[in-house]
Amino acid sequence: MPLPRSHTPGHLASKSIQANRRKPSDLSIRQRSQSASQTAPQGASTSRAAHKPPHSISTSAGDASSEGDRHNRRPTASRSTSAITSRTTAQATARYASHRSRISQDEYTAFPSLPDPRTAPNVDVAPASGMYWSKAPVSGAPHTSLRAHTTTIIGSNVYVFGGCDSRTCFNDLYVLDADSFHWSIPYVVGDIPVPLRAMTCTAVGKKLIVFGGGDGPEYYNDVYVLDTTNFRWTKPRIIGDKMPSKRRAHTACLYKNGIYVFGGGDGVRALNDIWRLDVADVNKMSWRLVSSSDKSSPGSKDYRPKARGYHTANMVGSKLIIFGGSDGGECFDDVWVYDVDAQLWRAVPIPVAFRRLSHTATIVGSYLFVIGGHDGSEYSNDVLLLNLVTMTWDRRRVYGKAPSGRGYHGTVLYDSRLIVIGGFDGSEVYGDVMLLELAVHAYYSQISHFTIEV
Numbered sequence: 001m002p003l004p005r006s007h008t009p010g011h012l013a014s015k016s017i018q019a020n021r022r023k024p025s026d027l028s029i030r031q032r033s034q035s036a037s038q039t040a041p042q043g044a045s046t047s048r049a050a051h052k053p054p055h056s057i058s059t060s061a062g063d064a065s066s067e068g069d070r071h072n073r074r075p076t077a078s079r080s081t082s083a084i085t086s087r088t089t090a091q092a093t094a095r096y097a098s099h100r101s102r103i104s105q106d107e108y109t110a111f112p113s114l115p116d117p118r119t120a121p122n123v124d125v126a127p128a129s130g131m132y133w134s135k136a137p138v139s140g141a142p143h144t145s146l147r148a149h150t151t152t153i154i155g156s157n158v159y160v161f162g163g164c165d166s167r168t169c170f171n172d173l174y175v176l177d178a179d180s181f182h183w184s185i186p187y188v189v190g191d192i193p194v195p196l197r198a199m200t201c202t203a204v205g206k207k208l209i210v211f212g213g214g215d216g217p218e219y220y221n222d223v224y225v226l227d228t229t230n231f232r233w234t235k236p237r238i239i240g241d242k243m244p245s246k247r248r249a250h251t252a253c254l255y256k257n258g259i260y261v262f263g264g265g266d267g268v269r270a271l272n273d274i275w276r277l278d279v280a281d282v283n284k285m286s287w288r289l290v291s292s293s294d295k296s297s298p299g300s301k302d303y304r305p306k307a308r309g310y311h312t313a314n315m316v317g318s319k320l321i322i323f324g325g326s327d328g329g330e331c332f333d334d335v336w337v338y339d340v341d342a343q344l345w346r347a348v349p350i351p352v353a354f355r356r357l358s359h360t361a362t363i364v365g366s367y368l369f370v371i372g373g374h375d376g377s378e379y380s381n382d383v384l385l386l387n388l389v390t391m392t393w394d395r396r397r398v399y400g401k402a403p404s405g406r407g408y409h410g411t412v413l414y415d416s417r418l419i420v421i422g423g424f425d426g427s428e429v430y431g432d433v434m435l436l437e438l439a440v441h442a443y444y445s446q447i448s449h450f451t452i453e454v
Contacts, residue, residue: 131383133400136419136433140183143174145431147424150201151410152208153178154228158412159208160421161226162196165429169195169215173226176421178414181433190233193224198310200252202259204279209259211277212247219246219267225282239286244275249309253320254279255340260290260320262338263308270307270327274338290343304345305336310407312361314368316388318342319452321368323386324356331355331376335386337452348391354384358407362418364438366450367394371420371436372406379405379425383436389450403434 149163158176162169171193175184199213199220208226212219221244225234250264250271257280263271273293278286293307311325311332320338324331333353337346359373359380368386372379381402385394409423409430418436422429 131396131398131439132437133398133402134435134437135401136181136435138176138181138183138433141174141185143183143185143431144170144172145429146170146422147408147429148197149410149422150199150210151412151421152201152203153412153414154203154206154208156414157228158414158419158421159201159226159228160410161201161208161210162193162199162213163422164195164197164215169197171195173231176419176433178412178419186231188226188231188233191224191235192233193222193235194220196220198248198264200250200261202252202254204254204259204282207282209252209277209279209282211252211259211261212244212250212264214246214248214267217267219248221246223277223285236283236285239284242289243287244273244289245271247271247309251311251313251322253313253315255315255318255320260313260315260340262313262320262322263311263325265309265328270309272305272307290340291338291345303347305334305347306330306332308332310357312359312370314361314363316363316452321361321388321452323361323368323370324354324359324373326357331357331374335391350391350393352393354382354393356380356384358424360409360411360420362411362413364413364418369411369418371411371418372403372409372423374407379407381405388452398436400437403432404430406430 143160144163145165146160146163147165150159150161152159152161156178158178160174160176162171164170173186173188175186176182177184193210195215196210196213197215200211202209202211206228208228210224210226212221214220223236223238225236226232227234244261245266247264247266250261252259252261254260257278259277259279261275261277263273265271271293273289274291276288276290278288291304305322306327308325308327312323314321318339318341320340322336322338324333326332333355335348335350335353337348338344339346354370355375356370356373357376360371362369362371366388368388370382370384370386372381374380381404383396383398385396386392387394403420403423404425406423406425410421412419416438418438420434420436422431424430
């Protein structure tokens with residue numbers, strides 16, 4: 001494609017400049033043309049020489065010159081070479097840049113004019129990049145409003161299992177596409193679990209491992225496995241005779257081919273024991289007691305958190321982070337760290353604390369994002385951030401329309417957003433899907449590797 005001639009003022013010179021300029025002789029032009037043809041690429045020289053300037057430019061140049069100059073001027077096609085064009089363009093560009101630098105800045109005004117904060121005090125300041133709440137535009141199969149269900153993500157699919165509404169528990173399975181927000185109800189076969197609530201569901205590869213839960217006065221300690229590739233449920237035989245007591249409102253986290261179950265309640269008392277389910281082979285699973293459910297005193301070697309349920313647990317490396325929960329009478333605000341490898345508990349002293357139960361906690365970079373829950377007095381829709389490096393709480397401003405205060409919901413992280421599904425506010429059970437955009441450039445931690453000391 002031929003390169004256009006520059007439209008800088010150098011090509012639109014006035015008559016006086018053209019008249020005073022010394023015209024090169026025909027010999028010098030031919031010599032420079034021959035020199036340029038030897039050094040410049042053949043294709044570039046030919047394309048530039050064959051190009052004619054726009055008619056309006058050539059006419060303007062002709063009007064600015066004398067009649068004699070018009071007859072003596074060489075044809076445009078023969079005077080343009082790569083060397084001459086490059087040199088002329090560079091000189092013209094330099095003159096234009098120098099001309100622009102001499103123009104006073106006061107000659108330029110914004111259009112439309114910008115409001116002056118001193119004369120327009122009501123002008124809102126543009127917010128910095130921040131987190132933003134919105135309601136997901138869901139489609140697809142209708143689903144039941146749920147609380148105390150499980151919400152587990154594998155790939156871009158969010159698997160929602162069990163839970164209950166205000167009257168009934170369910171054993172239904174729903175799948176939400178986290179990209180399109182399309183609900184589907186897969187056809188499941190096999191040993192389908194009984195209706196459950198407050199159980200755990202842990203992803204192990206393409207399989208979901210469900211443990212415990214209950215329905216009304218019933219409590220369970222069964223293990224079910226769902227293969228998400230064919231939607232077949234199985235109830236594997238557990239090797240050995242050791243197993244945790246029946247429970248619900250516990251937590252479960254995966255670490256090194258083992259699912260670590262902490263706390264919960266058995267209908268009589270709250271628990272604070274830790275069990276490990278070996279899932280290296282889901283067809284040959286076995287239980288092992290890691291930490292017993294006994295009382296301890298500060299300073300003792302076996303110091304551990306109070307028994308509790310409806311807390312949260314998250315794995316960071318080999319550290320299990322426990323936050324909040326309740327023993328049925330007290331709502332806790334403490335943070336504990338359990339070193340799985342060293343089998344040691346440590347209470348984390350935090351000056352400012354927040355009481356929470358039935359909340360969710362999700363690891364995002366070096367932060368623990370806590371959403372909603374009950375503070376002992378009312379349900380909350382707060383977003384709390386626990387800095388896992390400094391072990392301090394942080395509260396950030398969130399834009400958009402926040403969801404109503406709720407607990408017993410589910411939250412997963414996908415594509416720089418937190419997806420919140422369902423929940424309960426004490427009177428209403430929700431079936432909505434809320435999105436918290438995390439504004440990754442402003443809120444994602446720049447710390448990619450960190451450790452939590454015990």
